[in-house]
Amino acid sequence: MARILLADDDIELSDMLVDYLRKEGFDVDAAHDGDAALRKALANPYDLLILDVMMPNRSGFDVLRELRVRSLLPVLMLTARGDDIDSIVGLELGADDYLAKPSSPRVLVARIRAILRRVETKGELQNGGERPDQIALDDLVMHMGSRMVVCGNNPVSMTSTEFSVLDILLREAGNVVSKANLSERALGRKLSRYDRSLDMHVSNLRKKLGTLSDGRERIKTVRGVGYIYSRT
Template sequence: MTRVLLVDDDQELSAMLKEYLAQEGFEATPVADGETGVAEALSGRYAIAVLDVMMPRLNGVEALRRIRQESRLPVLMLTARGDDVDRIVGLELGADDYVPKPCSPRELVARLRAILRRTDTTDGAAANGDALVVGPLHLWPARREARWADTPLALTSTEFSLLEVLVSHAGQVVSKATLSEKALGRPLARFDRSVDVHVSSLRHKLAPRDDGRSWIQTVRGQGYQFVRE
């Protein structure tokens, strides 16, 4: 069973989610505070973590910050419905996606599976070890590995998936709806800025072109384009 870390001080909700996740093939371990959550997330025992923003001792945003200092473990944030600030900050710090609370267990499972599919390299599509190369960027989808010139890129699973889609269509405009479907595994919702925030993070991790512009260009009203040399 896929091991999931549930970090939430709402013990009744955690117990309910643990039971539901077990029915869906997940083994969930609940912890009730951020400090314990960080320690468990860094233990190497889990495939993914679900992290609530509002918690005692250490809130979810700071917990995510500490996790990202040492680990690329996929993280799904639970945020208050309509709280765009926590949502955007979480994505900027490296959360792979978010679910607004209250959420249905079915939606949570769907988001978990979407993230885990992006990190799974055991299927046939991942068997090809060829690299995607555009300019200084080398991307190995089979290994989920990226290098900029000779420097490894530390990418979250969502950042890698977005970059893979953009590089696969280098020189072409890719709509935000397509990026959301292919990289986040869900339809683009109205007012959802997740793709924009992840692209912004990618731009900071990629060195600029010789002319000072970003390799990822915004095409107003259409989407994003990874430019060719």
């Protein structure tokens, strides 16, 4: 049973979501301000944090920023509907995904399960999955069991979503991967017209990995199509 922390200062909404998620089979705790959310997230072995942007004491952004210094706990940000800036900032700070409020609890559950499936890959590989223990290309090595990435002999910390995006791009190195294909395989959902998630995750990967040893861009954008991981 996955253990989830729901951080939202709307107590009535939180109570409703907690009841709904428990009926869906999740073990759920709640926090109603940023301080409590950060304290609980660091002190307990949760599988996922659902984090609202607007909270007292610390905003969701402040919580995420401090959390990422010490933890790669998967985070699903709850943002104001239509506020692209909030979603972009959340993804830049290391959120795994975002969902606009208000939204259907059914959609929330689908996003939760998609994130958890990405994290569960680690356990499956450690228990003898069919994929190789590591993928190596040029100066980059992905250790699949531990979900560790080493680039230029330096370890690189990544969220579960960033790891999944990089995994797919690396396996398809030299070939263009369409955004639609990447969204379904890495995010577990169809690509919607205004969804910026993939763009932000790729942007984060570029910042963390830098260029290839010869100075070329590591992950190229093929305008109107998708992305390609460059081979030297």
